[in-house]
Amino acid sequence: xTSILEARGIQKSYGAVRVLENVDFDLQDGEAHxxxxxxxxxxxxxxxxxxxxxxxxGGQIKFxxxxxxxxxxxxxxxxxxxxxxxxxxxxxxxxxxxxLIIAIETRERNDKGLxxxxxxxxxxxQVVDEAxxxxxxxxxxxxxxxxxxxxxxGDKKRLELAMSLALSPRLLMLDEPTAGMSPSDRxxxxxxxxxxxxxxxxxxxxxxHDMEVVxxxxxxxxxxxxxxxxxxxxxxxxRSDSRVREVYLGQH
Amino acid sequence: MIDYRxxxxxxxLIASCGLAVFAVVPLVAxxxxxxxxxxxxxxxxxxxxxNLLFSGAGLLSFGHAMxxxxxxxxxxxxxxxxxxxxxxxxxxxxxxxxxxxxLIFGFxxxxxxxxxxxxxxxxxxxxxxxxxxxxxxxxxxxxxxxGVPRPEIxxxxxxxxxxxxxxxxxxxxxxxxxxxxxxxxxxxxxAGRLIQAIKQDSVRTAFLGTSVFAWQLTAFVLSxxxxxxxxxVMVPFTQIASPEIAYWTVSTQPILFTLLxxxxxxxxxxxxxxxxxxxxxxxxxxxxxxxxxxxxxxLVVVLVIPGxxxxxxxxxxxxxxxxxxxxxxxxxxxxx
Numbered sequence: 010x011t012s013i014l015e016a017r018g019i020q021k022s023y024g025a026v027r028v029l030e031n032v033d034f035d036l037q038d039g040e041a042h043x044x045x046x047x048x049x050x051x052x053x054x055x056x057x058x059x060x061x062x063x064x065x066x067g068g069q070i071k072f073x074x075x076x077x078x079x080x081x082x083x084x085x086x087x088x089x090x091x092x093x094x095x096x097x098x099x100x101x102x103x104x105x106x107x108x109l110i111i112a113i114e115t116r117e118r119n120d121k122g123l124x125x126x127x128x129x130x131x132x133x134x135q136v137v138d139e140a141x142x143x144x145x146x147x148x149x150x151x152x153x154x155x156x157x158x159x160x161x162x163g164d165k166k167r168l169e170l171a172m173s174l175a176l177s178p179r180l181l182m183l184d185e186p187t188a189g190m191s192p193s194d195r196x197x198x199x200x201x202x203x204x205x206x207x208x209x210x211x212x213x214x215x216x217x218h219d220m221e222v223v224x225x226x227x228x229x230x231x232x233x234x235x236x237x238x239x240x241x242x243x244x245x246x247x248r249s250d251s252r253v254r255e256v257y258l259g260q261h
Numbered sequence: 262m263i264d265y266r267x268x269x270x271x272x273x274l275i276a277s278c279g280l281a282v283f284a285v286v287p288l289v290a291x292x293x294x295x296x297x298x299x300x301x302x303x304x305x306x307x308x309x310x311x312n313l314l315f316s317g318a319g320l321l322s323f324g325h326a327m328x329x330x331x332x333x334x335x336x337x338x339x340x341x342x343x344x345x346x347x348x349x350x351x352x353x354x355x356x357x358x359x360x361x362x363x364l365i366f367g368f369x370x371x372x373x374x375x376x377x378x379x380x381x382x383x384x385x386x387x388x389x390x391x392x393x394x395x396x397x398x399x400x401x402x403x404x405x406x407x408g409v410p411r412p413e414i415x416x417x418x419x420x421x422x423x424x425x426x427x428x429x430x431x432x433x434x435x436x437x438x439x440x441x442x443x444x445x446x447x448x449x450x451x452a453g454r455l456i457q458a459i460k461q462d463s464v465r466t467a468f469l470g471t472s473v474f475a476w477q478l479t480a481f482v483l484s485x486x487x488x489x490x491x492x493x494v495m496v497p498f499t500q501i502a503s504p505e506i507a508y509w510t511v512s513t514q515p516i517l518f519t520l521l522x523x524x525x526x527x528x529x530x531x532x533x534x535x536x537x538x539x540x541x542x543x544x545x546x547x548x549x550x551x552x553x554x555x556x557x558x559x560l561v562v563v564l565v566i567p568g569x570x571x572x573x574x575x576x577x578x579x580x581x582x583x584x585x586x587x588x589x590x591x592x593x594x595x596x597x
Contacts, residue, residue, distance in 0.1 A: 131265030
């Protein structure tokens with residue numbers, strides 16, 4: 010396997026608070042890599058640095074061999090990094106279907122340039138077909154015509170996942186995909202994520218708190234503590250690491 | 262699933278009805294009323310251009326007078342100083358002038374500020390343009406440029422004589438219909454949808470791989486170009502370009518139209534502009550009454566029906582149909 014995402018010596022501070030300290034991070038093509046750690050460990054900050062939501066203070070990030078350290082989040086998306094947020098970010102005043110249409114049209118514009126922007130009003134049939142396929146795939150049939158802001162928490166997360174998939178990413182970053190879900194919704198979410206990972210041949214990077222979700226999805230696990238990586242490896246290996254048990258799993 | 266064809270047809274029907282009303286004005290009304298109707302038609306599109314930014318892109322511009330005035334002065338300069346240039350070139354220069362002003366100031370303002378600070382910056386830029394006009398001899402300083410002629414357009418096969426006020430009135434109606442159509446198409450195109458999406462969640466649009474700044478600037482430039490086009494079309498009608506049309510009070514007009522008519526509906530500013538014109542006409546004999554009436558009406562609208570007149574109509578229709586859903590994709594922009 011080759012590395013699709015490589016981070017070397019990542020440093021990030023907010024004012025005097027050093028959140029990430031020389032973090033090295035590798036994500037292999039095709040793996041489902043979960044980053045865990047207690048609250049305040051720096052998971053979300055690492056996530057934000059890797060996705061381009063915030064700039065790093067030091068270090069280098071490469072995606073598919075290309076240096077993306079200076080690129081914005083939008084530019085990284087164009088290269089194939091999709092992401093979702095802890096609190097689902099969707100367009101709340103539009104219907105769920107329109108949300109999907111916008112995501113698909115944006116991908117087409119990114120791929121093919123401005124000629125897909127002007128000159129027609131209704132979405133092209135091809136776009137509508139693709140949106141309908143995503144609706145079925147993610148089980149959003151009951152919600153397509155609803156205003157996205159009124160959807161249930163779980164459906165919002167599904168919609169956001171569908172929008173991210175519409176961008177045809179190579180790497181999908183999911184920030185706490187099951188946060189705030191009931192246990193049954195959580196199991197369903199794990200099933201869905203595993204399904205799309207297989208179906209789309211995606212590499213996944215997740216942060217997660219729930220251990221059932223973590224061990225249900227991870228092919229590789231990295232543990233962050235006080236902004237440093239204390240363990241990284243196969244889930245079983247990390248689980249038995251004494252330091253990890255001490256600082257993290259032992260608390261649960 | 263949205264029926265885009267039905268949406269297009271119903272909007273075309275609304276626009277056709279409005280167009281028909283404007284078309285019969287010269288046949289049934291005196292020249293004074295026709296003159297006012299011509300200005301109202303221009304104000305309709307001026308309001309729509311402003312609302313493209315406000316409801317479409319979520320940007321509050323308090324400086325639309327700079328585009329309107331810029332377009333008007335560009336047209337006046339072309340007509341008076343370069344009379345050999347065709348009239349339609351003058352219109353294009355007018356719209357282009359607005360686009361250029363929007364590009365320069367938008368580039369600065371959108372990078373530096375958002376929300377109220379953006380509004381204040383646009384106001385400052387607008388005042389800058391106004392002061393430049395009043396201090397420039399070439400532009401007639403405080404007197405403005407007077408005696409702008411109405412054109413004759415040479416279309417190759419035939420000449421279109423627009424020198425009479427009535428002929429030019431019809432030209433205004435056609436030009437404004439075209440501009441409104443262009444605005445509608447833009448707002449309902451993939452680009453318009455994307456700009457609406459940026460308004461609702463700019464972070465999400467960035468993480469769809471979109472440059473938020475570039476698209477907001479596109480909306481700003483288009484809005485500026487259409488507002489300037491309105492100014493350029495108006496000048497041969499009134500035959501004068503005076504500094505007042507670039508004054509900040511002109512910037513408040515499209516805001517007023519939009520709040521009266523309803524920001525959440527594409528035609529809201531049009532309804533507001535027509536209502537404003539009607540109040541102006543009804544109170545023309547009593548100095549100051551127009552301002553008092555408009556002010557009172559605005560207060561009532563903001564306090565009682567914050568969605569504007571069209572928002573109120575939509576709300577009533579929903580109530581009578583018994584649908585409980587409070588918001589739909591189309592009327593949620595109504596947050597003045």
